[in-house]
Amino acid sequence: MDFLTTKLTLDTIRQELVRLEDSIIFALIERAQFARNANIYSANYFESMGFTGTFLQYFLHEIESVHARVRRYTSPDEYPFTKNLPDPVLPPLQFPQLLAPNAINVNDQLMSIYLTNIVPLICTDADDSNYGSAATKDVDALQCLSRRIHFGKFVAEAKFNGPEHDRYVALIKAQDRDGLMELLTNVDVEKRLLARLRRKALVYGQEIEEQDKEVSEAHLRIPLDVVSNMYERYVIPLTKEVEVEYLLARLQHVDKA
Numbered sequence: 001m002d003f004l005t006t007k008l009t010l011d012t013i014r015q016e017l018v019r020l021e022d023s024i025i026f027a028l029i030e031r032a033q034f035a036r037n038a039n040i041y042s043a044n045y046f047e048s049m050g051f052t053g054t055f056l057q058y059f060l061h062e063i064e065s066v067h068a069r070v071r072r073y074t075s076p077d078e079y080p081f082t083k084n085l086p087d088p089v090l091p092p093l094q095f096p097q098l099l100a101p102n103a104i105n106v107n108d109q110l111m112s113i114y115l116t117n118i119v120p121l122i123c124t125d126a127d128d129s130n131y132g133s134a135a136t137k138d139v140d141a142l143q144c145l146s147r148r149i150h151f152g153k154f155v156a157e158a159k160f161n162g163p164e165h166d167r168y169v170a171l172i173k174a175q176d177r178d179g180l181m182e183l184l185t186n187v188d189v190e191k192r193l194l195a196r197l198r199r200k201a202l203v204y205g206q207e208i209e210e211q212d213k214e215v216s217e218a219h220l221r222i223p224l225d226v227v228s229n230m231y232e233r234y235v236i237p238l239t240k241e242v243e244v245e246y247l248l249a250r251l252q253h254v255d256k257a
């Protein structure tokens, strides 16, 4: 979706979240073709490169540095949809930005969730020496997930400006975290999302043959429930946490409220 010309409404934002589901599923399928390669996650294994930390951290750091440099040349004025939004929502939604002031530190959480609870479920626990390829796919997957979770800021802004505006304002004034969480939660949207993800994982996970063939779970490139479980346990809760954090700070920008 072209966010430079598309008006951001809750509907267009939700469409983008749906589209990101595809990116996330394919990123995991891409990662799954390589073994886990635990060495890329092991601190100091690549010390000889002059970087203390894991190879994945090194890789991510370098890629994000380039992104940050590119971003510096892009004036915020070129992003019409953010003009009237408070600072914390300024794009883009990639990694280092997420550590911006006011943002909760989703990235450290995300990295540890991804390495502990996702990679071991989709990769063979082996070492095939494809360190560069595996780390590249990790970076892709983490950036998609990060973008998705930080889209919570846009979701929150749209909800804040929607029909429940006055209720949001009251809850924010009371700094009522639980109340905000309840108001922004849409159980129906979440249920439909999880059902859709299970279908997508089944369809996208298949090896497509020239001839019709029975699809069996055993032939899927990643286990069927990994994606929906990941969303249910981590992605949706983190997105909502971003929404709440964003809203709690929303009235500090009263002139733009």
Ligand SMILES: C=C(O[C@@H]1C=C(C(=O)O)C=C[C@H]1O)C(=O)O
Binding pocket: 014, 155, 184, 185, 186, 187, 189, 190, 193, 235, 236, 237, 239, 240
């Ligand atoms: C994203 C939204 O807000 C909340 C978060 C959701 C999510 O992370 O997928 C889904 C529904 C809501 O509980 C939404 O309402 O669409």
